[in-house]
Amino acid sequence: MTDYRYWRLNSRPEGHEYAAALSLETAELQTVGDGQVLVQADYLSMDPGVRVWMTAREDSYSPPIPLGTPMQGQFLGPVIESRADGFKVGDIVRGFGHWATHSLVDPVMSGLMVLDPSVRDLRDHFGTLGLNGWTAYCGLVDVLELKEGETVLVSAAAGATGSVACQIARNMGCRVIAIAGSDDKCAWLTETLGVDVAINYKTQNVEAELAKVDGGIDVYFENVGGDLLDAALPNMAMYGRIGISGLIAGYTSDGGLPGPARFDQILMKRLTVKGIFLPDFLAKGVNYYAPLKQWYDEGRLTGDFDETKGMDNVLVAFERLMRGQNLGKVVVDVRN
16 A cells, blocks of 8 residues: 555644644555545645644634544646546546645545646636635625725735725726735735735835825725724725635634624624635536636636645645745645
8 A cells, every 4th residue: 555644633732833833744545435535745735724623622624623634625637537427537626634645535425526737827716716816806796796896805815805896896896905925925915916905014004094094994905803894994995795705814712702882883883794615606507617717717816826736735724824925826746
């Protein structure tokens, strides 16, 4: 049998001390059973939401990962053995498995999907054409019912989901205001992605900058929470809509962040606040690939990658993501 390598969660991490909580292990691959597929990972996706799964929180949308088990996450790579209908050796697939060189999965439970190999960069099946892109489209179009001509605010706008949200809003004829954490990110957002205004929250007063928005913010696509949500609330337009896609500011906490200090603005501005959770829509059979792929083929949807190489460096990549040091989609190339 072939050995494989995986990251094991041994304890609940404190802050960003991931090396103290996870260890890189080697084990023997199990035999592929009926209905299972064995995938060799080319790339692993680093996603902020899995930080919540590392905690002991029982009130999340996913239960905590049991200690002593492999760390969970998305993989992308070829099928090397299959005993499940619809999947054959050589198919390039994406699904939920482990931070590992190989994942043995049930296709249904893992959301395994055969990917289009003609896409110019397979990593885009994680970012612009993957679940990050799908979440952005689902949130803006189906949850927030975005309309042409509206003013849209996006936080963590240089990240994998935020950058797609900016482009979708731009493509739909909206004015786009982006919040990011460096001048380089803000320049990329305005010069490459075509947003109208980019605000560096580390050097600018976000609330003061948003107060300059004529007519207020119609739609806020929220990925961060905390101080940024407090800055946005008093600057929303009357009857504005807020979609909560992520709350990364509180992901290292076992109890989450306290509610926004400007909570009263929900009443004063008659705001609508909704959670954006992609699996709710996928369970209904909705597929967001087609509209995103059309923009992608037309050159109206692009992305960037923050890539780290090697299984040994997975925690380095994850910490970069959680500290906001990345521009674009964070991936790890785990090919030998």
